[in-house]
Amino acid sequence: xxxxxxxxxxxxxxxxxxxxxxxxxxxxxxxxxxxxxxxxxxxxxxxxxxxxxxxxxxxxxxxxxxxxxxxxxxxxxxxxxxxxxxxxxxxxxxxxxxxxxxxxxxxxxxxxxxxxxxxxxxxxxxxxxxxxxxxxxxxxxxxxxxxxxxxxxxxxxxxxxxxxxxxxxxxxxxxxxxxxxxxxxxxxxxxxxxxxxxxxxxxxxxxxxxxxxxxxxxxxxxxxxxxxxxxxxxxxxxxxxxxxxxxxxxxxxxxxxxxxxxxxxxxxxxxxxxxxx
Ligand code: AMP
Ligand code: MN
Ligand code: MN
Ligand code: MN
Numbered sequence: 001x002x003x004x005x006x007x008x009x010x011x012x013x014x015x016x017x018x019x020x021x022x023x024x025x026x027x028x029x030x031x032x033x034x035x036x037x038x039x040x041x042x043x044x045x046x047x048x049x050x051x052x053x054x055x056x057x058x059x060x061x062x063x064x065x066x067x068x069x070x071x072x073x074x075x076x077x078x079x080x081x082x083x084x085x086x087x088x089x090x091x092x093x094x095x096x097x098x099x100x101x102x103x104x105x106x107x108x109x110x111x112x113x114x115x116x117x118x119x120x121x122x123x124x125x126x127x128x129x130x131x132x133x134x135x136x137x138x139x140x141x142x143x144x145x146x147x148x149x150x151x152x153x154x155x156x157x158x159x160x161x162x163x164x165x166x167x168x169x170x171x172x173x174x175x176x177x178x179x180x181x182x183x184x185x186x187x188x189x190x191x192x193x194x195x196x197x198x199x200x201x202x203x204x205x206x207x208x209x210x211x212x213x214x215x216x217x218x219x220x221x222x223x224x225x226x227x228x229x230x231x232x233x234x235x236x237x238x239x240x241x242x243x244x245x246x247x248x249x250x251x252x253x254x255x256x257x258x259x260x261x262x263x264x265x266x267x268x269x270x271x272x273x274x275x276x277x
Contacts, residue, residue, distance in 0.1 A: 001264060004273055006035040006060060006079060007190065007221060007246025011127030012044035013064075014135035016251040018127075019044035023051035023059075025252070029261075033273060035079055035246070037062035040095045041131055042083040058277075063088075064190055065179070066095060066170040070201055073170060075190035077218070077244070078180035079272065085183035092179070095171045096130045103132040105166040106158070110137070113163035115146060134158045135250065150254060173205075177212040186272060188216040188244045191223035192232060206239050216242035216272040220262050222255050223248050233266040243269035 009015030010022045019036055026034045034057050036048040045061050052059035063078045107119035121140035126132050138153040147153040157164040180187045219232045236243045243265050249255050265271055
C-alpha cells in the first residue's frame with residue numbers, strides 16, 4: 001500500500017530540519033508520497049521538491065495556514081498549490097506579519113513570570129526570521145529546564161490563560177480557502193480533533209468550509225488520538241469530505257507520533273489522493 005504523509009514541517013517554519021533533510025527522513029521512513037506543509041510559508045518548497053526528486057519520492061507542494069475562526073486558531077492545509085501564485089504569496093506574507101511583535105510580547109509575559117531572555121532564547125531556534133513560532137519558545141523553555149518537554153510547556157505556558165499567551169488575529173477561513181483554491185490547491189482542515197469546539201460549532205465550521213469549496217479533513221494525523229481516527233473518518237463520510245493523512249512531523253523524537261509511524265486511513269473514507277495518480 002502507498003505510504004502517504006501530507007503534513008510535515010521544516011525549519012522554514014517551526015520544524016528543526018531543512019526541507020531537504022525532512023525529505024530524506026520521510027524517504028528513509030518509507031514514505032512514497034510526501035508533502036511539505038510549513039506554517040504560513042512556501043519558501044521551503046523548491047528545496048523540498050528537489051530533494052524528493054533526488055530520492056525518487058512523489059512530492060506534493062503544501063502549506064498550513066493559520067486562521068482565526070469563532071475566536072479560535074484553526075489550521076487549514078493547502079495541498080497541490082502553485083507556490084508562485086501571487087494572491088497566495090501576498091496572503092501568506094500578510095499572515096506572517098506580526099509574528100515578531102507577538103514574539104516580543106510573549107517574551108515580556110514570560111519575563112514577568114520569572115523567565116527572562118526568552119526572545120533571544122527562542123530566536124536561536126528560529127530558522128526563518130519571518131516565522132517566529134510558539135514552538136521556538138517551547139524549545140527554549142525545555143532547554144533552560146522550565147519544563148521537561150514541549151507538550152508540558154504548552155500546558156504550563158503559551159496557551160490561553162497561561163503566561164506567554166498572546167492572542168493573535170490570523171487570516172479568515174474565507175481568505176485561506178480562497179488563497180488555496182486560487183492557487184489551484186485543495187483545502188484541508190488540519191487536525192480537527194485538536195480544536196476545543198462543541199459538536200455544534202464544529203459542524204458549523206465543517207459546513208462553512210464546505211460551502212467555501214473546502215474538500216477534505218485530516219483523519220489520521222499525529223495530532224489525533226487513535227480513537228479520533230475513527231471519529232473523524234465517520235465525520236468525513238457524513239459531510240462528504242475526502243480524508244487526509246499526515247504525521248505533523250516537526251523534529252526527530254519531538255512529535256507525538258514518530259515520522260510516518262501512523263496507521264493507514266480507516267476503511268470507508270475516500271483518500272484525498274484518490275485521483276492524483
Ligand atoms: P504558533 O503558530 O506560533 O501559534 O505555534 C503553533 C505551533 O505550536 C503548532 O503548529 C505546534 O507545532 C505547536 N503546538 C501548539 N500546541 C501544542 C501542544 N499542545 N503540544 C505541542 N506542540 C504544540
Ligand atoms: Mn507547528
Ligand atoms: Mn497545525
Ligand atoms: Mn502542522
